[in-house]
Amino acid sequence: MTPNPSRSDTPTDAGSREHRSGFACLVGRPNVGKSTLTNALVGEKVAIMSARPQTTRHTIRGIVHRPDAQLVLVDTPGLHRPRTLLGQRLNDLVAETLAEVDVVAFCLPADQKIGPGDKFIAERLAPLMGGRRATPVVAVVTKADLVDRRRLAEHLMAVDQLARSMDREWSDIVPVSAKDGYQVDELTDVLVSHLPAGPELYPGGELTDEPEQVMVAELVREAALEGVRDELPHSLAVVVDEIVEREGSGDPAKGRPPLLDVRVNLFVERESQKAIVIGRGGSRLREVGTNARRGIEKLLGTRVYLDLHVKVAKDWQRDPKQLQRLGF
Known part of the structure; x- marks a missing residue:
């Protein structure tokens, strides 16, 4: 995972404080606020957010730059008991990520009691927390703004007891709140304290190392997931076909940026789901395109013509060949 093979565990600053760098992995069951927290820590939108569970399909990396440290955040899909081949592959992706990071942030929402899903994840983190080469695991109580002080204190004690039970x-x-910024900086300090000494891993100014096509696909997925039925998030995959500059579209002399043609395919599993995405007379798909285009233009820094197509790939979540074709 580390992109700099020359990394060492010696300070790179001449000052009294050694520079730290490394990777922190955010884990938790689906829809506990991991993507929102990633964006809050970075200060920019690098991970898509949705009220629907299992929104994240890739490990989006956000980069936090500080004079004394560089913290690379890995936002994983939510760990869960898998019911499809896709679900198992997403869990495998999390397991691979956990084996390569310097510190793990286990997210547990303050407004929900600790349940079987949290215990399922805690049991998988327990082996990391013991032995000679233990990985630090920080319990992050998210959504602290949704509860009062008494309930927050009770939840913190329950989180502590969860570890003690193992x-x-x-x-x-x-405890943090990504929504209002409560203790976000303090969490950054805590995660940085668990990183080894080392140089910057990425150039200053970079906020993520994800390819543009992956980020574009994620922005389209986010727009498509807004306001749809519960069944759709698990069945929607987005693949960017191409991003090309339209010939003769820009005029540098007049300060007119070029126009990019961005062609994207949205895959669902059934015709009924295709109808949901497209909407009556194509109204919903036009809305998806309008909302996604704003984020894509901000990401790419130029004008965009977004061409969306909805296709059916029957039962793709259970088909190994189709999963591979769709990038899983």
């Missing part, structure tokens, strides 16, 4: 201890417990 004869383990969290490296830290930090």
